[in-house]
Amino acid sequence: MIKQFGYFLEIVKGSLITTRHFVVNMFFHILNLVGIKTKRKGAVTRQYPEAPIEVARRHRSLHRLMLREDGKPRCVVCMLCATVCPSECIFIEATEDPDPEIQKYPSNFIIDLNRCCFCGFCVEACPEDAIRMDTGEVELARYSRGDLVYDLEKLTG
Amino acid sequence: MVKIYINDREIEVKEGTTVFHAALDAGIPIPHFCYHPAFAPEGTCRMCLVEVEGMPKLELACSLQIREGMKIFTQNERVREARRGVLEFLLAEHPLDCPICDQAGDCKLQDYYEEYGLFDSRFSEVKDKRGKKIRLGKYLLHDQERCVLCRRCVRFLREVTGTGEMGVFERGGHTKVDTYEEGQQVDNNYSGNLAQLCPVGAITDTDFRFQTRSWFLEAGESICPLCSRGCRITIQAHRGFARFKLPKRVYRIKAVDDPLVNGPWICDKGRYGYSYLDENRATRILKKGESSPDWQEAIDWLSASILRLKHRNRLERVSVVLSSRLSNEELFLAKKLFKDDLGVGRVFFADAPPEEGDDMLLTPDRVPNTRGARELGWEDVPVDMEALNRETDLLLMFGPDFENAHSLSDILGCFEQIETTVLLTPFDGSLSSQVDLLLPTTPVAEKAGSLTNIDGVLRNFQPALPALGHSRAEWSLLIDLGKALDLRFQYYSRLSSPEAVFQEMTGEIPFFEKNVE
Amino acid sequence: MSDILILLIKIVAALVWFLVLTLYLTWLERKESAIMQDRIGANRADFFGIRVIGLFQPFADAIKMMFKEDFTPTFSRRFIHNLAPFVAFFFTAVTVQAIPFGDVLRVGGKEIKLQVLDIDVGILFILAMLSFTVYGVLLSGWASNSRWTLLGGLRGTAQLVSYEVALGLSLIGLVMVFPSLRFSSIVNYQGELLFGWLPQWGILLQPLGFIVFLFASLAESERVPFDLPEGESEIVGFFTEYSGLKWGLYMFTSFMKVLLIACLLTTLFFGGYHVPWLNPDGFHFPWGGEWLLPHGIVVLFQIIMFNVKVIFFCWLQILIRWTYPRFRYDQLMDFGWKFLVPLSVINIVATAIVMTLLK
Incomplete structure (x- = not known):
């Protein structure tokens, strides 16, 4: 009997908690509704598409390929990124560069974002700092899979 | 039979062999650039130094004949220090262009640096510029900056093919391997062996150049069917990517040493004529x-x-x-x-x-x-x-x-x-x-x-x-x-x-x- | 002729009130639960770019449901399958006609009762109609021809039938105190004052009866602490095989029951449309003050008071739904039969003793 009374007390306490949340939040909602600005808001919700969220500086977002000063990609096709990539989403084709100091540059660099798991290993592996994941672009929804296969032009542009 | 000790291990070997072979037979590889079983020991690279008890200096494993009761140490601190020194001097002039070097992954210099080096360079001087991307033959490119002066190529061309197109020029820090005449080409049917012989990326195949990286390849031994010599070869094929279709499977063929058939060499016909494995195949x-x-x-x-x-x-x-x-x-x-x-x-x-x-x-x-x-x-x-x-x-x-x-x-x-x-x-x-x-x-x-x-x-x-x-x-x-x-x-x-x-x-x-x- | 017209108007008005309020109950539930959980809740449904704190959401939901595929499983009893949601909907919607919204409205010498069906057996009528809604549960579970919906229907039926006992018994004490089954009489009894200042509301005379009725009616509405017939997230229930507008009818019925229970709680235990100390000619405060009002204003006050009370009880029910976890089935049956039924019997006996002693 005492045990059950204990349950009953907890039930009442539970509803008091939810009531408190309701009343306090409602208070701030009404204050905001009538135009009084308060530091505390009635809800923790962020109105995402209207108020975009700033991604952290080190957040791993869409890749980009860095360029040399003369506009050529920095990538030298060492394929370390393709090697380390756990989802095998990087494909690079090498071409001969006439400059004997560069020798090798990518004629095609494909990242299949359908497969990419954004682990950032490619960035870690790159010896030339040619690939970075710092664009801050996280809204990578497309209407077709083909649009998510990024080639050299999309990655440098 | 002679009894010797390598790293305090008692080993019986045949009389007359070198320390290098004795250690190899005992399963102790000794690092080396210049030594190759097809040639007489040359002792230019100084990488195979070992310590022998009773000898004041470190000795060259590749050329030192064994004696009864010899006590050899291949991995002690003194030996490792010496190898590290050799590597440091080699790397003083070696361009660190491993990302674009086709030898990366197969490179002895890379392997030994991983094992013995792992130091940061102490040389602040600008590295010497030398010839890069020199056409050496139908299938060969020569990069003089990457050369470690092991002279394997020079010896191959003198002793095996007998054509002797290449030699060592200049002295000291300016030493380089080059052809005797400007633009001379190695155009015999065995030129491809130079690329396989080279322990670093100084001589590379044009056929394999920038095609893929060697660590993607899986090797399988087979026999070359292109003539009735039947040379033993290893076929290096790409295992492929999950999502991207590669144009071919086989990227490279290398010779495997078979003393009774082909020795360590194969001809260029067999080395570069592998396209039949992927092209025009009947599959259905x-x-x-x-x-x-x-x-x-x-x-x-x-x-x-x-x-x-x-x-x-x-x-x-x-x-x-x-x-x-x-x-x-x-x-x-x-x-x-x-x-x-x-x-x-x-x-x-x-x-x-x-x-x-x-x-x-x-x-x-x-x-x-x-x-x-x-x-x-x-x-x-x-x-x-x-x-x-x-x-x-x-x-x-x-x-x-x-x-x-x-x-x-x-x-x-x-x-x-x-x-x-x-x-x-x-x-x-x-x-x-x-x-x-x-x-x-x-x-x-x-x-x-x-x-x-x-x-x-x-x-x-x-x-x-x-x-x-x-x-x-x-x-x-x-x-x-x-x-x-x-x-x-x-x-x-x-x-x-x-x-x-x-x-x-x-x-x-x-x-x-x-x-x- | 004009009587019939007035009756028709009353019927339509009550029904419209009931349906519109139910529609907005879905909005209220979303908003209230969101505010309880520090969220904002549905606020995106816009009407030509106008978003009024999500007020268009119910319409969006309704339109969505209308255009969803109306799927009837193969091998189901098609006619009964289609009939079941309408049974549940009809018998719930019809109950509102017995609820009094206000006192008599006098317009041009005519006396119009703000209640559609002022019948002697009001309470019995509502209990009877509620009993019919069991058919909606049972038939849908059976006609879907799926073993899981059948089990869900059986669970639901058992629960509804069990709690109807407690529901009925809890009202007997009330009927003993206010000797009538007629809603208008019960409300009028509650308008009288106790000790000259305290409104004689049902909750004061029948606190135990109120508690039993509250729990039993919550169980009747089949919502969260008692949602064993259909627990959306976990339990496969009786209307699993419904989709589109027929599914919407079940959902709507469940919200209508919430509103109905709020109406019943208001009418039976909280004085219905009565505002404390408001007499037909205005306020007469027990400490001697007076504030006389015209008849129209008084009726308006009454209707507003009724609505405020109803919305409060809707709020309370939603609060309960979003606070507590679900009963286990054996606990549910234990609670109904071993707790609520004995409690209501005790309530009857105690009420009888007290009434005899006070006579």
């Missing part, structure tokens, strides 16, 4: 030009055609065109099946026409197993088109050489008289859609078996690559056909693998018995 069974994936059905159809002739007692009107591309086992099975069991009318041999060989490895034959066919008792009967035309109802052709040797119109004219034509070939040709049944088979690289080379040396091989598409090895086809014909079912059922066939062969043919390894 074609029955009257239509694709069908069912092997059993195809074999049943073939055996039914043969049995129909058998019931009409017209087996002498069956002709078979064999090829010396087949392995010993396959030729043996063909002999059992076509000669002994069926007793077909005619057996011809169609082989690629001989070309010029050279005095080193390349032989005039362009097929691998002429000697094996001869030892098995096959006679080299050239195809008699007239006989085919008049006296054949069913024609079985092995290999692509028959259609290569005759013009298509000749063959088609001949086929008009023949009821059934069957072609078993790894390669897609113009005849593929003209025959009644095309069975895709495998080249040597994709099957197991044995080949007899021109000197009568027998070598086994295992598949280095998976069979492409629906193709199947000829030996398994012949066994299945033997079973389907139901002549000696028990006999063919027992022969379930090339090894079993080989066992059978050694019992019957004395040549193979004495050649068992």
Whole structure:
């Protein structure tokens, strides 16, 4: 009997908690509704598409390929990124560069974002700092899979 | 036998060997750049230094002869320190362009730096500029900056090919390996060995240049089928990516040391002529030009055609065109099946026409197993088109050489008289859609078996690559056909693998018995 | 003729009130639960770019449901399958006609009762109609021809039938105190004052009866602490095989029951449309003050008071739904039969004793 009374007390306490949340939040909602600005808001919700969220500086977002000063990609096709990539989403084709100091540059660099798991290993592996994941672009929804296969032009542009 | 101690381990070795070989036999590899078993020790790289008790200085493992009771240390701190010093000087002028170097992954300098170096460079000076991307031959590029001056290439060109195009020039820090004349080319048939010999990326293949990286490749040993020398090779194939289609599987072929056959070298024809493994391959069974994936059905159809002739007692009107591309086992099975069991009318041999060989490895034959066919008792009967035309109802052709040797119109004219034509070939040709049944088979690289080379040396091989598409090895086809014909079912059922066939062969043919390894 | 017209108007008005309020109950539930959980709740449904704190959401939901595929499983009893949601919906919707929204409205010498069905057996009528809604549960579970919906229907039926006992018994004490089954009489009894100042509301005379009725009616509405017939996230229930607008009808019925229970709680235990100390001619405060009002204003006050009370009880029910976890089935049956039924019997006996002693 005492045990059950204990349950009953907890039930009442539970509803008091939810009531408190309701009343306090409602208070701030009404204050905001009538135009009084308060530091505390009635809800923790962020109105995402209207108020975009700033991604952290080190957040791993869409890749980009860095360029040399003369506009050529920095990538030298060492394929370390393709090697380390756990989802095998990087494909690079090498071409001969006439400059004997560069020798090798990518004629095609494909990242299949359908497969990419954004682990950032490619960035870690790159010896030339040619690939970075710092664009801050996280809204990578497309209407077709083909649009998510990024080639050299999309990655440098 | 002499007793020595390497790293406090007691080892018995033959008298007269060097410390390097003694250690290698004991499973202790000693780092080296310049030493190569094909040449006399040179001792220029100083990488193989070891400590020998009682000797004041470190000694060169590659050239030091062993003595009774010698105590050698290959991994103590003094030795490692010396190797680190050697590496530091080598790297002082070595460009760190591993990302674009095709040797990366196979590079001895990389490996030894991982093992002994791992230091940061103390040289703040600008590295010397030297010749890069110098054309050295049809298949070779030379990069003088990457060179570690091991002189392997110079020695190869002097001692093996005897052409001696290259030498060492200048002195001290300016030493470089170069050709004697400006722009001189190494244009013999063995130039590709230079790229394999080079311990670093100073001499690289143009054929492999920038194609892929070596760590993607998986190697499988096989035998080069492009001439009757039968050199031992390793076929390096890309395992592929999950999402991206690669243009080919095989990216590189390297020589494997086989003292009785080819030594450590192979010719450029074998090294760079691997495109046949991926190009123009027959991968599907074609029955009257239509694709069908069912092997059993195809074999049943073939055996039914043969049995129909058998019931009409017209087996002498069956002709078979064999090829010396087949392995010993396959030729043996063909002999059992076509000669002994069926007793077909005619057996011809169609082989690629001989070309010029050279005095080193390349032989005039362009097929691998002429000697094996001869030892098995096959006679080299050239195809008699007239006989085919008049006296054949069913024609079985092995290999692509028959259609290569005759013009298509000749063959088609001949086929008009023949009821059934069957072609078993790894390669897609113009005849593929003209025959009644095309069975895709495998080249040597994709099957197991044995080949007899021109000197009568027998070598086994295992598949280095998976069979492409629906193709199947000829030996398994012949066994299945033997079973389907139901002549000696028990006999063919027992022969379930090339090894079993080989066992059978050694019992019957004395040549193979004495050649068992 | 004009009587019939007035009756028709009353019927339509009550029904419209009931349906519109139910529609907005879905909005209220979303908003209230969101505010309880520090969220914002549905606020995106816009009407030509106008978003009024999500007020268009119910319409969006309704339109969505209308255009969803109306799927009837193969091998189901098609006619009964289609009939079941309408049974549940009809018998719930009809109950509102017995609820009094206000006192008599006098317009041009005519007296119009703000109640559609002022019948002697009001309470019995509502209990009877509620009993019919069981058919909606049972038939849908059976007609879907799925073993899981059948089990869900059986669970639901058992629960509804069990709690109806407690529901009925809990009202007997009330009927003893206010000797009538007629809603208007019960409300009028509650308008009288106790000790000259305290409104004689049902909750004061029947606190135990109120508690039993509250729990039993919550169980009747089949919502969260008692949502065993159909626990959306975990339990496969009786209307699993419904989709589109028929599914919407079940959902709507469940919200209508919430509103109905709020109406019943208001009418039976909280004085219905009565505002404390408001007489037909205005306020007469017990401490001696007076505030006389015209008749129209008084009726308006009454209707507003009724609505405020109803919305409060809707709020309370939603609060309960979003606070507590679900009963286990044996606990549910224990609670109904071993706790609520004995409690209501005790309530009857105690009420009888007290009434006898006070006589």
